[in-house]
Amino acid sequence: AQSVTQPDIHITVSEGASLELRCNYSYGATPYLFWYVQSPGQGLQLLLKYFSGDTLVQGIKGFEAEFKRSQSSFNLRKPSVHWSDAAEYFCAVGAYSNYQLIWGAGTKLIIKP
Amino acid sequence: DTGVSQDPRHKITKRGQNVTFRCDPISEHNRLYWYRQTLGQGPEFLTYFQNEAQLEKSRLLSDRFSAERPKGSFSTLEIQRTEQGDSAMYLCASSFQRGAIKINTGELFFGEGSRLTVL
Numbered sequence: 001a002q003s004v005t006q007p008d009i010h011i012t013v014s015e016g017a018s019l020e021l022r023c024n025y026s027y028g029a030t031p032y033l034f035w036y037v038q039s040p041g042q043g044l045q046l047l048l049k050y051f052s053g054d055t056l057v058q059g060i061k062g063f064e065a066e067f068k069r070s071q072s073s074f075n076l077r078k079p080s081v082h083w084s085d086a087a088e089y090f091c092a093v094g095a096y097s098n099y100q101l102i103w104g105a106g107t108k109l110i111i112k113p
Numbered sequence: 114d115t116g117v118s119q120d121p122r123h124k125i126t127k128r129g130q131n132v133t134f135r136c137d138p139i140s141e142h143n144r145l146y147w148y149r150q151t152l153g154q155g156p157e158f159l160t161y162f163q164n165e166a167q168l169e170k171s172r173l174l175s176d177r178f179s180a181e182r183p184k185g186s187f188s189t190l191e192i193q194r195t196e197q198g199d200s201a202m203y204l205c206a207s208s209f210q211r212g213a214i215k216i217n218t219g220e221l222f223f224g225e226g227s228r229l230t231v232l
Contacts, residue, residue: 009153032216043117043223044156044204051218090155099169099215100146103155 002027004093006104014112015083021076021107023091032094033074034101035065039087047089050074061085086111115139117224119205125230126195133191134227138207144217145188147180148204150226156204162188195231202226 005024013019025031035047048059055067065076074091088108092101118137126132138145143164148156159178161169164185177195182188192199206221 004155032218036221041225043225044206044221045223046220049218049220092155094216096214096216099161099217100158100171101156101217101221103157105154 002093002102004091004102004104006089006091006107008107009105010108010110012110012112013081016080019076019078019081019085019109021089021091021109023074023076023104025072025074025091025093025102027072027093027095027102029095029097032096033065033067034092034094035059035063035074035076036090036092037061037087038090038106044090047076081109081111083111083113085109117205117207117222119203119224119227121227122225123228123230125232127232128197129194131191131193132195132229133189134203134205134229136188136190136205136207136224138187138205139209139222140186142207142209142222143185144208144210145182146206146208146221147188147190148206150202150204151200159190159203192229195229197231200229200231202228 003026033050036044038044047063048057050057050067058064088106090106091104094101120135145162147159150156160180162182177193180190204226206223208217
């Protein structure tokens with residue numbers, strides 16, 4: 001069955017520290033991979049996406065993600081977090097022949113001052 | 114560009130009542146999606162419109178749920194005979210995608226959602 005796993009329900013990091021959020025997927029077709037962020041009271045916003053090519057993709061707000069096919073992973077990283085990064089982060093996967101995305105359960109990021 | 118708007122933002126209803134949610138997508142967007150999100154979970158796909166045509170509907174969607182997009186602009190999602198298990202955030206998203214490929218290669222623009230509480 002198709003699935004997306006975000007192993008960490010929540011992560012706490014200090015402001016200025018580096019961040020890595022994990023995402024693993026199980027998908028039979030060639031995956032299209034996305035990271036979205038949901039801030040309190042706001043709609044989901046696309047951070048970055050991977051379709052093909054360079055496996056390291058850059059996104060908005062200083063985020064990047066690396067696609068590793070051998071590990072079925074698409075982890076999100078940021079070298080130095082800011083308090084404004086506190087939000088919930090969702091990984092999603094789609095395929096060329098699908099309209100819908102399959103979403104992970106999300107990781108809530110908490111920033112310590 | 115005023116973004117995707119959803120109305121109402123909050124709805125509290127009694128079990129057995131009908132509710133309707135409205136979504137106004139970004140005006141030039143041809144694709145519209147409805148998702149449902151419960152606490153601690155990611156969005157769950159409900160249905161998809163391309164212009165006014167409903168092209169996909171989740172098998173998880175019971176026949177109490179119906180959605181329309183009559184003129185290819187705004188969309189409504191109606192839930193009949195609500196149950197407590199319908200309590201969730203209902204999200205609408207829109208996008209513009211050229212061509213016939215199914216995957217949305219661009220950004221989905223989400224509204225802030227309509228929160229439903231069924232008592």
